[in-house]
Amino acid sequence: MKTKVRKALSLLSVILVLTMLVSACTTGVPGGAAEGSATEIEFWTFQDLHVEFYEVMAEKWNEANPDEQINFIPTVYPFDDMHNKLLIAFQSGVGAPDLVDIEIGKYANFLRGDIQLLPLNDVVEPELDNIVKARVDIYSKDGSFYGICFHVGAAVIYYNAELCEAVGIDWENINTWDEYYAAGEAFKAANPDLYWTSVESGDIWHMWPMISSQGSDMLAADGTPTIATPEMAKALEFNKKMVDEGIAVVAPGSPSYHHSEEFYQLMNSGAIASISMPMWYMDRFTDHMPDLSGKMAIAPLPVWEEGQPRSVGMGGTGTSVTAQSENADLVKRFLAFAKLSKEGNIEVWNTMGFDPIRTEVWSLPEVTEAVNKFTDYYVTTPFEVLNQIKDEILPVNVSDALPATLDVMKNSVLNRAYTEDGIDIPAMLEEEQAKIQY
Amino acid sequence: MSLMKRMKSLAYSQKLAPFVFISPFIIVFLLFFIYPVISTVIMSFQRVLPGQTEFIGFTNFKNLFNGDFYKAVTNSVIYTVITIAVLIPVPLILAVFLDSRMMVFKNFFRSVFFIPALVSIVVAGFTFRLIFGEMPTALLNSILANFGIEATKWLGGAAQWTTFLALLLLCCWRWTGVNILYYLSGLQSIPGELYESAAIDGADAFQRLRHITVPLLRPVTIYILTISIYGGMSMFLESFMLFAGNRSPGGSGLTIIGYLYRHGWEQANIGYGSAIGLVMLIVTLGVNVIQLKASGMFKKEG
Numbered sequence: 001m002k003t004k005v006r007k008a009l010s011l012l013s014v015i016l017v018l019t020m021l022v023s024a025c026t027t028g029v030p031g032g033a034a035e036g037s038a039t040e041i042e043f044w045t046f047q048d049l050h051v052e053f054y055e056v057m058a059e060k061w062n063e064a065n066p067d068e069q070i071n072f073i074p075t076v077y078p079f080d081d082m083h084n085k086l087l088i089a090f091q092s093g094v095g096a097p098d099l100v101d102i103e104i105g106k107y108a109n110f111l112r113g114d115i116q117l118l119p120l121n122d123v124v125e126p127e128l129d130n131i132v133k134a135r136v137d138i139y140s141k142d143g144s145f146y147g148i149c150f151h152v153g154a155a156v157i158y159y160n161a162e163l164c165e166a167v168g169i170d171w172e173n174i175n176t177w178d179e180y181y182a183a184g185e186a187f188k189a190a191n192p193d194l195y196w197t198s199v200e201s202g203d204i205w206h207m208w209p210m211i212s213s214q215g216s217d218m219l220a221a222d223g224t225p226t227i228a229t230p231e232m233a234k235a236l237e238f239n240k241k242m243v244d245e246g247i248a249v250v251a252p253g254s255p256s257y258h259h260s261e262e263f264y265q266l267m268n269s270g271a272i273a274s275i276s277m278p279m280w281y282m283d284r285f286t287d288h289m290p291d292l293s294g295k296m297a298i299a300p301l302p303v304w305e306e307g308q309p310r311s312v313g314m315g316g317t318g319t320s321v322t323a324q325s326e327n328a329d330l331v332k333r334f335l336a337f338a339k340l341s342k343e344g345n346i347e348v349w350n351t352m353g354f355d356p357i358r359t360e361v362w363s364l365p366e367v368t369e370a371v372n373k374f375t376d377y378y379v380t381t382p383f384e385v386l387n388q389i390k391d392e393i394l395p396v397n398v399s400d401a402l403p404a405t406l407d408v409m410k411n412s413v414l415n416r417a418y419t420e421d422g423i424d425i426p427a428m429l430e431e432e433q434a435k436i437q438y
Numbered sequence: 439m440s441l442m443k444r445m446k447s448l449a450y451s452q453k454l455a456p457f458v459f460i461s462p463f464i465i466v467f468l469l470f471f472i473y474p475v476i477s478t479v480i481m482s483f484q485r486v487l488p489g490q491t492e493f494i495g496f497t498n499f500k501n502l503f504n505g506d507f508y509k510a511v512t513n514s515v516i517y518t519v520i521t522i523a524v525l526i527p528v529p530l531i532l533a534v535f536l537d538s539r540m541m542v543f544k545n546f547f548r549s550v551f552f553i554p555a556l557v558s559i560v561v562a563g564f565t566f567r568l569i570f571g572e573m574p575t576a577l578l579n580s581i582l583a584n585f586g587i588e589a590t591k592w593l594g595g596a597a598q599w600t601t602f603l604a605l606l607l608l609c610c611w612r613w614t615g616v617n618i619l620y621y622l623s624g625l626q627s628i629p630g631e632l633y634e635s636a637a638i639d640g641a642d643a644f645q646r647l648r649h650i651t652v653p654l655l656r657p658v659t660i661y662i663l664t665i666s667i668y669g670g671m672s673m674f675l676e677s678f679m680l681f682a683g684n685r686s687p688g689g690s691g692l693t694i695i696g697y698l699y700r701h702g703w704e705q706a707n708i709g710y711g712s713a714i715g716l717v718m719l720i721v722t723l724g725v726n727v728i729q730l731k732a733s734g735m736f737k738k739e740g
Contacts (some may be wrong), residue, residue: 013715080684084703090710109706113487202687252572254593254681262573403705415687419596425712437501438705 017216024257038069039063039327040282041334042097042415044086046079046188047317049283050101050150053351057338070334079103089324098325099335102147103140104316108400111141117326119144124338131340132313135396137346139318144345147318148339151354153278154311154386154393155209159286161297161379163273166264167191171299177238179211184247187273195249195272199239201415204254205314206276210235212312212394213303218409223399225436227413228429236417236425243418248319249419255410264288273424278314279355279382286377297380300389302327309392355386358419361388404438475719482712498713507714509689510697516600517602517693518670521609527660529614533621533649552615562612563679567593570604570680593680594687598674601680601690608676613669617662624658625651665724671722674699694718 006363029147041058045051051074056070075097077085083106091097092108099409102110110117116317124136132152138149159171167190184196204218211217216231242248249272253260258267258277268273268289285296300310317341321331338344347367353374361367367385375381413432416426448454448715453532485494535541536548554562569577570592579589589678590601636646674695678684681691694714730736
């Protein structure tokens with residue numbers, strides 16, 4: 001009796017161990033081929049908005065290509081998690097999705113070693129004349145294009161038109177930084193408790209166009225960091241002066257940038273009259289600062305001297321096809337359909353409010369006359385501005401050194417420039433440049 | 439038949455049994471600890487890129503000699519020292535109170551102190567971030583305003599102590615209850631007769647605490663000290679949540695792990711990250727071995 005029980009028990013444990021082993025082995029294998037004939041396209045991103053866009057485009061693709069159905073499977077991860085997971089997937093050679101969004105600040109990390117992304121030249125090259133080339137150049141290496149951007153990310157300036165007009169400032173006719181500064185002085189004199197503008201001591205969007213328009217950049221053309229330049233010093237000293245005089249406020253929040261809850265609150269309360277941010281910032285206003293609806297205007301940025309280019313394409317996310325994709329050809333064609341085609345670019349504006357990279361779209365009635373939350377919110381039409389600065393949108397230099405350079409700018413340089421009393425900016429820039437390790 | 443027999447004798451072998459029973463631990467230890475440690479050592483001498491991994495000698499270690507790394511180490515060390523200085527005496531005293539027969543609402547206070555430990559650091563960090571906001575409308579600033587104190591930029595402000603204050607408060611809020619629990623269990627093992635005889639000898643409450651409670655709680659204290667050294671040196675998530683990302687003005691909230699994360703992951707330099715991790719392992723292990731040795735934990739008992 002006793003032995004029987006014992007035998008049964010040992011048998012049971014053996015079965016248990018075996019099933020565990022078997023199940024451990026099988027879980028590694030993915031679900032197998034897709035249901036029906038639809039090809040699965042796995043997509044990773046860090047931004048919900050991008051999923052919305054691709055899902056619309058996947059539907060359109062399936063309507064247009066009945067014999068090449070796709071089954072679009074998006075996954076949204078937090079920003080860092082997604083890039084880290086992708087890095088591990090590439091390092092180990094397994095587990096990457098077919099299609100992936102990589103943010104520009106991280107992109108250089110994925111162009112090192114044996115590149116695990118597929119060149120997109122065959123789909124990009126035929127369209128080069130129709131798109132803003134800088135928006136694929138920033139994701140290229142040695143003549144191969146690896147990613148396609150969502151938007152131009154043109155730098156513009158946002159004015160709170162109501163605040164400006166209350167003190168008689170004609171924001172439409174501010175063309176140079178000197179005029180901008182003079183308007184700021186007048187504004188501060190009339191509203192001692194308010195600020196003319198805000199600068200970020202933990203981010204670079206507000207100051208990048210100020211050096212680009214002078215023909216400078218944070219990286220030299222050969223990709224080495226060049227933050228210790230007279231152009232950079234000029235821009236930072238100009239901003240520092242406005243901060244010291246109370247014309248500008250250092251954006252609240254930690255980090256101090258135009259994406260903090262504190263900043264949204266301050267801006268929304270009508271305490272700041274203008275900020276310099278790229279076009280993609282439009283949806284931050286509509287989503288986080290509802291009280292400014294019907295008050296905000298978009299205008300071209302001021303420059304140091306008239307005639308200088310008034311914008312620069314900043315930020316961005318490149319969608320790329322990974323080398324681990326089993327249906328690379330189809331995935332590539334889908335990507336081109338979503339991001340390079342006319343319909344795709346119209347959808348970029350309609351779902352996300354981004355300035356599309358295909359320039360012909362900017363004057364299409366489908367876009368300029370479309371009514372959406374952005375046209376309801378802003379008192380100016382974004383595309384009017386975009387068409388004015390169309391030929392002045394500068395590219396930025398990108399290299400392996402960008403992540404490390406941005407890191408020093410965001411964590412140290414700008415904070416020191418704007419918050420340390422009596423700082424010698426050129427000397428500080430020399431000191432910080434020496435710190436950049438890449 | 440003989441095979442069955444041999445199998446049977448193997449299954450009931452007295453010699454083999456202990457190894458079988460500890461094998462799950464050994465396997466997990468080898469697979470998830472020893473193997474990663476060895477590959478960290480190897481990678482710390484490499485430049486690791488997809489498909490192009492090469493040995494580069496001591497370059498990664500040489501790169502450690504820079505201001506940011508010093509800053510990260512200093513921050514971690516200061517944080518560790520202060521958390522230990524607060525999180526050992528305070529929970530000890532509170533535990534003594536909670537253990538006392540005169541205490542009322544014991545269970546209530548125990549739960550109140552312990553509940554924060556159940557809150558995830560992510561949630562706690564986010565809440566503290568809002569409390570320590572720099573706007574006059576943020577919770578702490580709006581309370582201080584009643585006392586005529588001006589709004590302060592707590593996180594990453596000009597003075598670094600404000601950042602540390604937030605980090606330390608978060609840490610104390612979260613861990614006091616856990617340490618109290620350790621001490622309470624330690625207090626339960628102190629025999630009551632010791633206190634009685636001391637009381638008969640005329641020792642007052644403070645003397646009993648000083649000469650009975652504290653010395654007899656020493657094993658618990660050493661345990662807490664050991665895990666706090668490791669916990670303090672490896673602090674990362676608290677700072678990450680307070681600053682909504684691994685960045686803080688002028689590195690005011692940068693820790694060793696934050697530095698590792700920045701270089702290993704954010705800048706995709708896993709070789710350098712391994713070197714940082716290895717240095718940290720050696721330092722924490724070293725400090726703990728010295729500490730344990732000094733407190734006599736390696737001596738044979740009895």
